[in-house]
Amino acid sequence: MNSNSKNSASGDLISKKPNGKDAVSSAAPVKPSAASMKPSAAAMKISAAPTIPFAASMKPIGQSGVSGDSSSTKRHGKAVVCSDVPSDNSDRVVFFKDVTFGPQEDELRFRLIHFWEAKHAFSKILMGLEMLLVDAEGTVIQGFIPPSRMDTYLRHMKPGSTYRLTNFFGSKTKKVYRVADPDVTIAFSWKSVLSDLTDTSAWFPEDRFRFHGYEQFEAACDLKGDLYDFIGHIKLVNEQALNESFVLDEVEIASDRRILVHVQTHDGPVMKLYIWDKVATAFCEKFRSLGKPPSVIMVTTVNPKRLGGALSLSSLSSSRVFFDTDVHQTREYLAWLESNSEVANRGNAEIVTKAETATIGELLTYMKQEGAKVAWFECTATIDDVVRGSAWYYIACGGCKTKATKGPTTLMCRKCGKTEITGAAEYLSKLSVYDNNDHASFVLLGDAGFELTGKKASVLVESYYEANEGSGDDHVVSVPQVLIDTIGQKRTFVIKISKHNLEGKTQALTVTKVLPLEVPALGYDLAADVVVSPTADEGVKRGADMIVSDDAKRAKSG
Numbered sequence: 001m002n003s004n005s006k007n008s009a010s011g012d013l014i015s016k017k018p019n020g021k022d023a024v025s026s027a028a029p030v031k032p033s034a035a036s037m038k039p040s041a042a043a044m045k046i047s048a049a050p051t052i053p054f055a056a057s058m059k060p061i062g063q064s065g066v067s068g069d070s071s072s073t074k075r076h077g078k079a080v081v082c083s084d085v086p087s088d089n090s091d092r093v094v095f096f097k098d099v100t101f102g103p104q105e106d107e108l109r110f111r112l113i114h115f116w117e118a119k120h121a122f123s124k125i126l127m128g129l130e131m132l133l134v135d136a137e138g139t140v141i142q143g144f145i146p147p148s149r150m151d152t153y154l155r156h157m158k159p160g161s162t163y164r165l166t167n168f169f170g171s172k173t174k175k176v177y178r179v180a181d182p183d184v185t186i187a188f189s190w191k192s193v194l195s196d197l198t199d200t201s202a203w204f205p206e207d208r209f210r211f212h213g214y215e216q217f218e219a220a221c222d223l224k225g226d227l228y229d230f231i232g233h234i235k236l237v238n239e240q241a242l243n244e245s246f247v248l249d250e251v252e253i254a255s256d257r258r259i260l261v262h263v264q265t266h267d268g269p270v271m272k273l274y275i276w277d278k279v280a281t282a283f284c285e286k287f288r289s290l291g292k293p294p295s296v297i298m299v300t301t302v303n304p305k306r307l308g309g310a311l312s313l314s315s316l317s318s319s320r321v322f323f324d325t326d327v328h329q330t331r332e333y334l335a336w337l338e339s340n341s342e343v344a345n346r347g348n349a350e351i352v353t354k355a356e357t358a359t360i361g362e363l364l365t366y367m368k369q370e371g372a373k374v375a376w377f378e379c380t381a382t383i384d385d386v387v388r389g390s391a392w393y394y395i396a397c398g399g400c401k402t403k404a405t406k407g408p409t410t411l412m413c414r415k416c417g418k419t420e421i422t423g424a425a426e427y428l429s430k431l432s433v434y435d436n437n438d439h440a441s442f443v444l445l446g447d448a449g450f451e452l453t454g455k456k457a458s459v460l461v462e463s464y465y466e467a468n469e470g471s472g473d474d475h476v477v478s479v480p481q482v483l484i485d486t487i488g489q490k491r492t493f494v495i496k497i498s499k500h501n502l503e504g505k506t507q508a509l510t511v512t513k514v515l516p517l518e519v520p521a522l523g524y525d526l527a528a529d530v531v532v533s534p535t536a537d538e539g540v541k542r543g544a545d546m547i548v549s550d551d552a553k554r555a556k557s558g
Contacts, residue, residue: 096139099184101170108165108186109197110135111204112157115143116317129154130318132179132208133186140208142179143186144171153194162197162204178226179301179318209300209329214268217304218311227301230273230313231329232265233337233344234297239512242293247416249402250284256499259283263297263313266336267343272312273299279315286323294323296334358495360438363509367501375497376512380435381442382490387430392479393457395423401446425461429483430508433493441508442493451514452491453482491515 094106113132120127129150131143145153157163169189173182188194212220212228220226234242238249238260253259259275275283279299287294300320302313315321324334337344358366358377366372386392395404397413398421404411410420427449431442450456460480494513500506 095137096133096135096141096182096186097137099141099170099182099186101172101184103167103169103189105167108135108168109162109202109204110165111162111206112159113140113207114159114318114320115154115157118144118317130179131186132318134205134208136202136204138205138208139182140180141182141184141186142173143188145188149188149190153188156194156196160206162202164195164197166193167191176224177301177303177316177318181226207327209298211329212304213265214271214311217271217302217313221304221306221311224303227303227316227318229298229300230263230265230302231296231298231333232263232268233295233333234261234293235264235270236260236262237293242295244292245416246293248284248287249415250288253280253284261297264344266340269311272307272310273297273302274312274314275299275319275321276315278317279319279321283321286321286326290323295337296324296330298322298327298330298333360433360435360440363495363497364438364440364507367497367507372497372502374499374502377495377497378492378515379495379509380490380492381433381440382435383431383486383488384434384439385432385487386479386483387432387441388479390430391476392427392429392483393425393461393477394428396426398422398424401426425457427457429479431511442495443508443510444514445510445512448493448511448514449483451516452486453480455480455482491517 092106094108096108096110098106099108110133113134115129115131118127118130119125126147128147129145131145132140133143134140165186165188167189169187169192170184171187173180173185209229209231210226211231216228217230220228236242237246238253240246248259257277257280259280261273261275262270263273264270298321299313299315301316301318303316305312305314322330325331356375356377358379360379360381363377363379366375366377395411396402397404397411397416397418401424402413402415404413404421404423406412407419411423412419413421426446427444429444429449431444433440433442444452460482461477464477464480492515493511494515495509496512498510501509
């Protein structure tokens with residue numbers, strides 16, 4: 001944050017200077033010194049802006065006389081972004097609590113916490129620039145700059161910096177997706193003047209957060225009202241547990257524009273947190289910079305929604321992401337987590353909600369529906385056959401399970417960025433299944449194969465080569481008997497309708513889990529009503545890419 005601050009207590013709403021006095025002692029104007037009342041002739045020509053207290057402490061922003069237009073002309077004699085020049089006038093310094101509706105010539109002093117582009121939800125037309133501001137009393141308020149004036153101010157604005165603003169408009173705060181409590185918004189008008197405040201004696205809180213827990217998010221679900229902040233610990237990222245070798249697939253995330261994080265606050269229910277677009281990009285950048293997977297996550301201004309009957313949280317353009325030691329609040333939660341690991345691990349990330357059940361015919365119909373999204377379903381079917389004309393496994397990176405690529409002398413992983421890895425066999429088996437009315441092809445991927453057969457693919461491949469010592473690396477490993485023995489079994493599969501299915505690239509349905517016999521289903525939610533574009537998880541993407549892969553090769557150690 002900005003170095004002007006004398007206190008690093010993030011989110012602290014106490015507005016005091018280090019000496020214990022108020023950062024701004026009074027709302028009344030501060031009388032300037034006699035020297036400051038005598039402007040030079042040159043200064044009078046530069047700007048017609050009125051004098052404000054502590055003029056000597058104000059840092060110029062840009063060139064004096066810059067207007068709201070792209071040209072360097074004044075508008076009605078008032079500089080929109082200007083240097084501070086003494087004059088015979090003095091604006092009244094007010095706090096956010098004193099702001100009323102309508103045009104005002106008072107002076108505001110604040111810290112800029114954050115800003116973001118506001119766009120129409122459907123047309124994506126730019127509506128303006130929204131801001132989160134905090135004053136010396138710790139009051140947080142929303143700010144707004146119309147799109148026609150964004151170019152003038154945006155280049156001079158930096159989150160964490162402190163400013164003073166005169167000649168603004170108090171407008172009514174929107175009722176949908178509010179990020180601050182006050183009913184009034186600070187809107188930049190045609191004659192607003194913004195200047196950089198560098199007075200080291202003025203102190204402002206660095207940030208402010210408003211937290212909700214599970215019950216509060218549940219009560220506010222789908223109301224589109226005030227947006228609150230979430231803090232908790234990470235259970236899964238894109239359906240994968242975190243470990244030291246975990247690597248984000250940033251190429252896939254950039255393509256799909258979202259990250260799915262299973263989260264939990266203390267020992268409460270596990271929720272799904274969807275992180276979208278630019279916020280997902282920020283997530284990746286922070287994640288990468290840590291050098292290891294984080295444990296604690298805090299996401300601001302999340303929107304509680306009900307997806308597939310379960311409470312989920314979704315980021316918006318105003319959201320920010322913080323990890324383990326980024327701010328005071330995450331550090332406190334990390335300390336709690338390290339002291340209460342047993343409590344935090346009670347919640348099962350998979351038990352979020354039961355997936356919707358569907359027949360094979362219903363799955364095939366859903367895939368063809370206009371506007372259908374990526375979704376999980378439970379489907380009970382009988383295994384009719386195991387396809388033997390194609391490879392039943394693939395060689396994966398032993399760390400991230402992405403398909404390994406063959407280098408000149410070693411196996412490589414594009415996702416991990418390693419040029420030498422140890423390969424491991426993973427299931428990629430195609431099953432022919434049926435229910436009462438329809439047939440379909442299911443692709444058994446990764447751990448789902450182990451859940452069906454009770455045997456790991458790597459063990460089966462190794463056993464085959466031990467029994468056939470003369471076989472070379474190019475030898476095709478026949479389908480194991482343990483997989484053939486599943487023919488005739490009636491099982492419940494968790495099916496993911498992937499992006500490849502929706503785009504018509506394949507009719508084969510990917511199995512992400514096989515439920516134990518006569519055991520209640522583990523949780524996957526129906527995400528069919530997710531508003532933004534769908535995504536396929538890593539396993540589905542690998543499966544769809546490799547369904548028609550070449551004959552499987554023997555695993556090799558790099």
